[in-house]
Amino acid sequence: MAEHEEQRERGLSRREVITRGAVGAGGVLGLSPLLAACGSSSKTSAAANTSKAGGSITIGSFQDNAMAPFRDVFIKRFTAETGIKVNYNETNYDSWYQNSKNDGLNKTGAYDIYVMDDNWVPEFAAGKIIQNLDDIGYKVNPDILPKGLDQGYWPPKTGPRLKEFASASPALYAVVIIDDVEIL
């Protein structure tokens, strides 16, 4: 499939998502929206969020055998321990990528948590599809293996960076839940 056809098929291209996230709803491309997407410290989202823990959450994911214990055992365990009901939906990888992206871009609110492939993080973080976890008070467990945790930062802590994010401070936008790594 030619790339432009793929873009029409899949909606906004990955590059367009980042640009749109930088611009914001109805805004003009400027420095401050980019910095906001880059994780400069801002407590606005946390302070404005008045919803309290309780009630229910909705988690969406792509289908994968590795998610079976999460889906079949641990969601129920969380509900038993906290009283928070968890609605869990999963679909195939490509559909879930598009559904989560659309939900986030349009702030539909169909989901609270997206289970993602980590190569979605640059697009989802820079495009403001997911929230800055530092800003909303997520506490990192220091026992998490650092290189697994690093996959959730945007911009990345190491390696090459897009020029527009060259001087931005990395912020945590997603947290690793399964260490998928190559082994011999």
Place this chain on the structure above:
Amino acid sequence: MAKAKSKPPKLYGWSARGVKGNPIVQTYLPLLSSYGGKFANDDWSPGFAGPAGVAALERLFSFIPYMPAGVAEFDTDQETQVMLEGKCTALTEYTGLVHRVDDPSSSKVVGKIDMAATPKQETSGPAIGTFICGIASGAKNTQGAVQFLEWFTSSKVQTNFARQGGSAAVTNSALHDPQAVKKYRWLPAIADAVNNSVPKPRSPDEPKMEDILGTQLNEALVEAIGAKGGYTQIAQKHLTSAANQITSYLKQQGGYF
């Protein structure tokens, strides 16, 4: 070991994902990292078309006599099936495979497969690709979502996650929990692999970079299988082509150079 132990077609020394795109890139990246090469340098120039990258691809070609004939079309299912049938001595694959090696419903090698971080020439460098959770920008219950993620990534829950079928937990304590490790021997290898892992370049254009490199790697493998020699020239030609295509693409996208 592949040469010493294999007896093709009854027992292959190595199985791999060779089909074009992401699969063969995943086969190549640990080799590239082990030779000191990189997918992308810090200035976004491709890091695989020099001596390290060529040597890494030549290493893959050197396994050709010991790999199944159809390897250039193999994805995960085909690659792992060879091992689960007891027909190959080694492969590299993501952690999802570990749940199958000891499952008697699909494995003929229960208890016979061990795991380790990918080998090194200069350094070990497995590719990492985590399952990762973000909180939606339009979430209706952000604090509930935060509570769930803190709970699930806590040391206590992760230890239970590791004990539950040997899942690829994310904490150091879970992957070295004596009770979990006793039953699921691969857990410390997962920790070792994560600690030595090399991330792919972080960009929304990375999947396209993989497509380009993966197409050239597959063409190189097919050519090498047919040629049965001339591996250096084959590797250099295709890696240079991939590097040029990726550079051109990134320039077209803008924001890199």
